[in-house]
Amino acid sequence: MYVVCNDHLEIALEEFVETYEQSPDVYELDQVSFTDWTSPHTCEFCDRHPKYLVV
Template structure:
């Protein structure tokens, strides 16, 4: 699972495919919510606000 900004979305997709050998599902964080999970405040690759969840 990756939580990333616009700039790092391609990197997260590539890493996911390398690990799981299948394309990920991609969700916009503003359009989803989970009861037991809170989105991190920063991208997994930088200090920007994350926009996507890659799972």
């Protein structure tokens, strides 16, 4: 699972496919919510605000 900004979405997609050998689902963080999970405040790869959840 990756939580990333616009600039790092492609890297997250590539790493996910390399690791799991399948394509991920991509969600916009402002469009989804989970009861037992809170989105991190920064991108997985930098200090920017994340926009996407890659799972």
